Amino acid sequence: MDALLNAIDWAEIGLATWDTLLMLGGSLLFTVLLGLPLGVALFLFDRGQLLAAPRVYALLSLVVNVLRSLPFVILLIVLIPFTLLVAGTSLGVAGAIPPLVVGATPFLARLVEGALRGVDRGIVEAGLAMGASTWQIVWQALLPEARPALWSAVTVTAITLVGYTAMSGVIGGGGLGDLAIRFGYQRFQTEVMVVTVVLLLLLVQLLQMLGDWLVRRCTHR
Amino acid sequence: MGRRCARPVIELERAHKTYAVGRQRIAALRGVDLRVEAGEVFGIIGASGAGKSTLLRLINLLERPDAGAVRVAGQDLLALDDAGLRAARQRIGMIFQHFNLLSSKTVAENVAWPLKIAGGRTAADIAQRVEALLARVGLADQSHKYPAQLSGGQKQRVGIARALATGPRVLLCDEATSALDPETTRAILTLLAELNRELGLTIVLITHEMEVVRRVCDRVAVIDGGVIVEQGPVADVFLHPQHAVTRRFVQEAEQVDEGQRLDDFAHVPGHVLQLTFRGERTYDPLLGEVARRTGLDFGILSGRIDRIKDEPYGQLTISVAGGDLAAARALLEARGVRVEVLR
Numbered sequence: 412m413d414a415l416l417n418a419i420d421w422a423e424i425g426l427a428t429w430d431t432l433l434m435l436g437g438s439l440l441f442t443v444l445l446g447l448p449l450g451v452a453l454f455l456f457d458r459g460q461l462l463a464a465p466r467v468y469a470l471l472s473l474v475v476n477v478l479r480s481l482p483f484v485i486l487l488i489v490l491i492p493f494t495l496l497v498a499g500t501s502l503g504v505a506g507a508i509p510p511l512v513v514g515a516t517p518f519l520a521r522l523v524e525g526a527l528r529g530v531d532r533g534i535v536e537a538g539l540a541m542g543a544s545t546w547q548i549v550w551q552a553l554l555p556e557a558r559p560a561l562w563s564a565v566t567v568t569a570i571t572l573v574g575y576t577a578m579s580g581v582i583g584g585g586g587l588g589d590l591a592i593r594f595g596y597q598r599f600q601t602e603v604m605v606v607t608v609v610l611l612l613l614l615v616q617l618l619q620m621l622g623d624w625l626v627r628r629c630t631h632r
Numbered sequence: 633m634g635r636r637c638a639r640p641v642i643e644l645e646r647a648h649k650t651y652a653v654g655r656q657r658i659a660a661l662r663g664v665d666l667r668v669e670a671g672e673v674f675g676i677i678g679a680s681g682a683g684k685s686t687l688l689r690l691i692n693l694l695e696r697p698d699a700g701a702v703r704v705a706g707q708d709l710l711a712l713d714d715a716g717l718r719a720a721r722q723r724i725g726m727i728f729q730h731f732n733l734l735s736s737k738t739v740a741e742n743v744a745w746p747l748k749i750a751g752g753r754t755a756a757d758i759a760q761r762v763e764a765l766l767a768r769v770g771l772a773d774q775s776h777k778y779p780a781q782l783s784g785g786q787k788q789r790v791g792i793a794r795a796l797a798t799g800p801r802v803l804l805c806d807e808a809t810s811a812l813d814p815e816t817t818r819a820i821l822t823l824l825a826e827l828n829r830e831l832g833l834t835i836v837l838i839t840h841e842m843e844v845v846r847r848v849c850d851r852v853a854v855i856d857g858g859v860i861v862e863q864g865p866v867a868d869v870f871l872h873p874q875h876a877v878t879r880r881f882v883q884e885a886e887q888v889d890e891g892q893r894l895d896d897f898a899h900v901p902g903h904v905l906q907l908t909f910r911g912e913r914t915y916d917p918l919l920g921e922v923a924r925r926t927g928l929d930f931g932i933l934s935g936r937i938d939r940i941k942d943e944p945y946g947q948l949t950i951s952v953a954g955g956d957l958a959a960a961r962a963l964l965e966a967r968g969v970r971v972e973v974l975r
Contacts, residue, residue, distance in 0.1 A: 531730075531732065533728060533730055533731075533732035534732055534734065536694060536728070536732060537726070537728065537732035537733075538749075539694060539721070540721060540804075541721065541722065541726075541745065541794075541798075542718035542719060542720070542721035542722035542746075542749060542750070543718070543749045544718060547748075547749055551745065551749070552734055552745075555734065555736040555737065558736060629736065631735055631736055631779075631780055632780050
């Protein structure tokens with residue numbers, strides 16, 4: 412057992428864990444910055460909603476569906492030219508973030524759209540009756556009312572991103588997934604595989620617990 | 633109350649509204665005229681689907697009519713641009729059946745919301761106004777609670793405080809007591825009546841319960857199938873309903889079935905009369921006096937003595953036998969009692 416644990420390069424694992432956290436944090440930040448407004452737009456442009464515009468909705472919806480229907484591994488490769496343009500490299504942490512964001516943004520946007528749909532229509536009606544603008548209704552009522560559902564959407568997205576970061580190892584993205592493939596799979600070092608799996612599992616657990624705590628904290632029902 | 637001012641604060645003219653449901657077009661309103669005067673409590677009663685909810689939403693243009701005119705405080709709402717309409721809506725309060733409070737905000741934050749929307753007030757200003765409003769609706773000590781911690785009646789009080797925050801002259805009530813138990817309903821209606829008196833607030837309420845109309849309204853309109861079938865002062869409509877729909881609502885409130893009642897009295901000898909008393913005279917010992925002076929024997933078959941808003945009324949169904957019926961009738965009518973011979 413000692414021999415087994417000694418065979419593992421813990422410095423390498425520490426570095427890979429740090430890379431995974433960087434990829435996760437960076438991609439989650441940009442995914443929220445893009446996915447939240449996109450989700451709000453999807454909600455508002457839908458039929459019967461505040462800015463009802465069926466054509467705009469159909470267009471946004473199509474883009475979201477196309478991006479979501481591509482398997483992430485394919486998206487990683489297809490996006491290489493775009494990644495080079497945005498990040499200057501397609502390798503490492505920086506190179507992994509653009510495809511992660513493109514992959515997760517439509518996913519989060521759909522969850523945000525659903526979260527906003529879950530808000531009682533009466534809230535919108537009350538806002539309109541008070542003379543609120545669309546902007547005021549979104550900022551002062553819809554987003555605060557949907558906050559528990561939005562936190563849980565961000566949690567699910569973060570966990571999905573953990574899975575994606577592991578996949579980005581395939582094209583040299585770095586991080587725990589990369590380590591698992593290079594050592595655990597290609598060099599038959601099963602112990603490295605086990606350690607990375609345990610670390611990813613821990614990360615997912617922690618994210619879920621943090622998410623649940625945030626949801627509970629802002630639920631007043 | 634105040635019918636001193638003849639200028640209507642709310643005017644709808646020939647309002648039409650049609651909805652598309654799938655391929656069908658359903659007419660919700662078919663040419664409705666409505667005039668609500670400043671300071672009155674106006675009730676609109678109708679069954680579900682009669683169009684009353686649409687009618688109420690025309691007044692602040694939550695629903696736009698397909699044709700017709702909407703004027704509030706002399707302003708043509710249909711002619712306003714977006715900003716103008718938002719400003720006009722800030723002068724029209726509205727409360728809802730399911731309260732529509734923000735569950736993520738405290739009571740105080742909920743009441744402050746319309747003030748934030750309207751803008752132009754400092755935080756201290758808003759806090760002070762919110763405190764005064766909550767005190768007025770009897771929730772002074774609840775300001776830091778969340779709506780989920782309140783009872784239904786308390787939630788509606790928050791709704792009322794919120795609706796009055798910007799100092800509107802008009803309050804629209806959308807089935808405001810339909811989700812409440814009878815006791816809470818009475819308390820909320822009492823509060824609305826007080827606000828009407830104290831602030832001169834014009835109130836338009838829609839309901840499917842005649843009891844609500846009887847308690848607080850000055851005038852009532854009965855809506856059925858997208859048209860107003862009857863309207864007038866509540867006492868007139870309530871005591872002498874003309875339209876079949878109105879009669880059904882009144883009977884529901886009185887918990888009697890008119891047809892059934894006459895059947896029940898089939899074996900009663902002599903004539904059956906319905907007497908309607910109104911005002912303070914309701915409490916006069918009139919029947920005994922009439923019986924003594926005309927030699928009439930009477931039996932009370934059914935009756936109710938109650939109030940319509942602030943006015944006492946009595947409505948008795950009696951059987952009479954012997955004596956001078958014509959003289960008795962003349963005597964009663966001379967005292968302002970309305971006499972109808974049912975049989």
